[in-house]
Amino acid sequence: MCGIAAILSQDGPVDAAALRRATQALRHRGPDAERTWVSPSGRVGLGHTLLVINDPQGHQPIASEDGRLQIIVNGQFYDFKRIRAELEARGHRFRTRSDSEIALHLYEDLGAGCLEQLRGQFAFVIWDEETGRLFAARDRFGLKPFFYAEHEGVLYLASEAKALFAAGVPRGWDERGVYHWLLACPDERLSLFKGIRQVPPGHVLRAGGGGVRLERYWDLPASPRRRKSPGAPPAAASAEFDRVVERTRELTEEAVRLRMVAGVPVGCLISGGLDSSSVLGMAATCTDGPVAAFTVGFERREFDESAGAREMAAAAGADHTVVTLSDADLADHFADAVWHAETLQYNTHGAARYLLSRGVREAGYRSVLAGEGADEAFFGYEFLRAATGASRGGLGPRKLLRILSGLLRSPRRHHPTLAAVSPWLARLALLLPAAPSLFTRLSGGLGLIQSVCSRDFLHGFDGYDPYRTYYRRCKEAADLSRREPARRLLYLWQHSIFANYHMAADRLDMAHGVEVRLPFLDHELFEYCNSLPLAVLTDHAREKHLLRQAVRSYIPDSVYGAVKRPFMAPSAVGVEGPLHDFLQDTLRGEAMKAVPFVDAGAVGGVLDGLGGLGEWDRGSVDSLLLMLASVAVLQGRWGLGS
Secondary structure (H helix, E strand, C coil): CCCEEEEEEEECCCCCCHHHHHHCCCCCCCCCCEEEEEEECCCCEEEECCCCCCCCCCCCEEEEECCEEEEEEEEEECCHHHHHHHHHHHHHHHHCCCCCHHHHHHHHHHHHHHHCCCCCCEEEEEECCCCCCCEEEECCCCCCCCEEEEECEEEEEEEHHHHHHHHHHCCCCCCCHHHHHHCCCCCCCCEECEEEECCCCCCCEEEEECCCEEEECCCCCCCCCCCCCCCCCCHHHHHHHHHHHHHHHHHHHHHHHCCCCCCCCCCEEEEHHHHHHHHHHHHHHHCCCCEEEEEECCCCHHHHCCHHHHHHHHHCCCCEEEEEEEEEHHHHHHHHHHHHHHHCCCHHHHHHHHHHHHHHCCCCCEEEEECHHHHHHHCCCHHHHHHHHHHHHCCCCHHHHHHHHHHHCCCCCCCHHHHHHHHHHHHHHHHHHHHHHHHHHHHHHHHHHCEEEEEHHHHHHCCCCCCHHHHHHHHHHHHHHHHHHHHHHHHHHHHHHHCHHHHHHHHHCCCCCCECCHHHHCHHHHHHHHHHHHHHCCCCCCCCCHHHCCCHHHHCCCCCCCCCCCCCCCCCCCCCCCCHHHHHHHHCCCCHHHHHCCCCHHHHHHHHHHHHHHHHHHHHHHHHHHHHHHHHHHCCCCCCCC
């Protein structure tokens, strides 16, 4: 895991000083070494900061044997030792012991086809000095960040937007990106910043004589629709399910085992829930000594779940550390977490993750496994399970319409209903029959958000519906009509909130030079789960029954039988103290007043009314105010304009 930056100039030599500034801005991602390189032609510059995981001498860029190609990589390629041996058998000579180098030699042999052979989480750039062409790629799920911008005829690429600013890309808000973010529909191609875009997950970027082009190289395959067939005898059905369980166990074990291979000790992040406990249980079998496990805990008891994590750690024989946080800790580090994540935070999870990663690094670890992705692979979210029931007739369109109509008629003082915010989102709720609670939250939150936006900002989007735009683009790109309704919803989730918000945790972890490896987002395991009938994943009273059966021997009874609980971090609304004070100070400050798309007076009105909020409204207001605090932090740190 590292930081990468690249500059490509078509008309003149690259600015070496700008490249150094961009690379230095990523030093937290790679605190062990920093290198920059400018090509003999002067047309391209590559920068890299190194976090040593496999090779202390794995400095980059790395050149091919003939010097024609140069590569910089952020991320990890798993199963690299096998691939390296095959490449060496074909005559390739390696300069380092780093896993990164396999991508360079695979590209020599296969061109863009190298991506089919790469298994991991990555963003990389390859420069071909002979042809004058640049090839860049981002991993399938967007686990590693990758931003780019074109400014005055120069192409800039980097792991984080702050590096592009450091290189000289102008600082400003991207109003369309902000609008999508505020309405809970972040687009995987956009960012919050003017002129800065993301290489979407599963895409390559090519640049050279023909300009900049994005091409998709991978997408989650559409599962074949299965017609109802006569019920199989119970014994046959049981035997088939046992085979699925066994294959799931094998793929999960392999995903964990491959991610335990490193030149440094690898620990685990655990919450005590099924997903992270499964990973820890399997990881414990891959080492001779105890695995280091890390948990975030909270002084506010109603949010603290560290007791369950302690029980799992004891069962696995792990060396367990709990990083216990106070509200003051979260308030003091919220701004740093936002600056590193470069996203809007809906809650205090980001600050908690930022501080947990700091604790991991202080304990001497720089690589850990975590359980994210299991809810997507095994349909663990309640809204996905509800959509599955609807697609099989458990919650038909007529009943959904009645539920949604009642939702939209429910009184909402001070802000419009979901239908008023987005008539198309109301239709989307029927098209993608998710749990009503999902749309309840949207209904309450979106109107509140619009109530604090400036009129000019909102008028600029008259007639523009981000949900419609986003759905149509996904429909064209992924042929959503071939997917079952529940899998359509999963697809939209993965390419919006998941890729842009959940995976932004990478930047929180890498703020302290800690890489997090995610076995459940191994694409071979995920594709297998995606190929299964929905009934195998969801036809059980308990969520993720398939996963529970597959990992049964690795987890204690208490974890196997536990009901899923979402991870909750302390709220800022409704409790006097440091978080409340942080919001008041930040949202009434000068940075908030300088944000071009926010009505600071309306924000003050929301703050003035906090004392009269009912319990039901606090969740929406808490998310709204923390998002606005994120906006104020980014405005204050970077002085963004419109």
